[in-house]
Amino acid sequence: MNPQTITQSRKAAPPAKGKRKRGGFSAFWVRQFHTWHWMSSAICLVGMILFAVTGITLNHAASIESEPAVVSQEGTLPNDVRATLAAVPDSAGRDTPVPQAVSRWLDGEFGIDASGRAHEWSADELYIPLPRPGGDGWVAIDRSSGAVLFEDTDRGWIAYLNDLHKGRDTGTAWSWFIDIFAVACVIFSLTGLLLLQLHAKKRRATWPIVGAGVIIPLFLLIFLMH
Template structure:
């Protein structure tokens, strides 16, 4: 009798804590999982989702007083040029990826849902800036992939992935604790493993 009471106590302890971790992780993951499920569908059916990109191009000239900054010829975009882009064109190039050549400074400005770039001719200071917007579906798809989203979103994806792991692992232990009264538990879990494996083996080459 004492052993049975002790076993029941351990079961209650684990059920309580697993349920707590499970519901907290599910609450944290809910919106993110909905987003990733929806964008998983849109990514998988990208050929059926029409995108109508719009492109905006701006041309101007870098002031002569700032052109000596282009003589650096390597490394990050000079701070003076970053400030000028922000003040004159409303563009933040501080996080851009600079590529220096003999003729120009090219700055890649990747962004979710589109593309962007800027060039500065090193001889005459001619500036060309272009932004392409592919719409909200493309924006959400890029959030899913982490494309052009920066460090903070990358951290969020890692934290979200950990929360999803906690949700799945606690769910697995809860299945184990309830499996005795639900005989279909492990056949269903096995189906979730076997079905994609069969598809990979039989249909994907």
């Protein structure tokens, strides 16, 4: 074979698989973008649907309000439990825990877990707020008579889902979930943008649509919000 032909064939040979490039990225990074994109989308799937739907319900909260259901119950502490409560000094503050006997009685009588909850002491009363997603509640105990008043308010499933969206009274575990979900959404969006760049040459509408996604919100914020 002619040496010149051999040289030309070598020049025309495609680059090695690991060095092949698309859109300025090596094949390794292209594979990474696809992997991160589908994995982050899998993590975000349920959360994104939840947050998108509750974004609509929050935006129209005034139109879809429901009548809250309020339940009130009364009771009286047994003498031994009341004696435990009376033993707490009048100067008790928020750092003074609710006596275990009182917590056990509330749990058995009303299904209230008072241990570890924020509470307020006064000379006359122990007050325990019971906020939760989609509702609210409180229990007040008269320190002298042992009279207990418990009230629970349920605002319905839509309010529950809206509170999940806002992270209202949802606890540490859900707060961590929101943070992890937000990071996954950022990865999903950024890898999606990089994949758009890879395919932009074959899809001419890519960057005009991306630009519209930036310009439309800015236009609304600058000219129409106020």
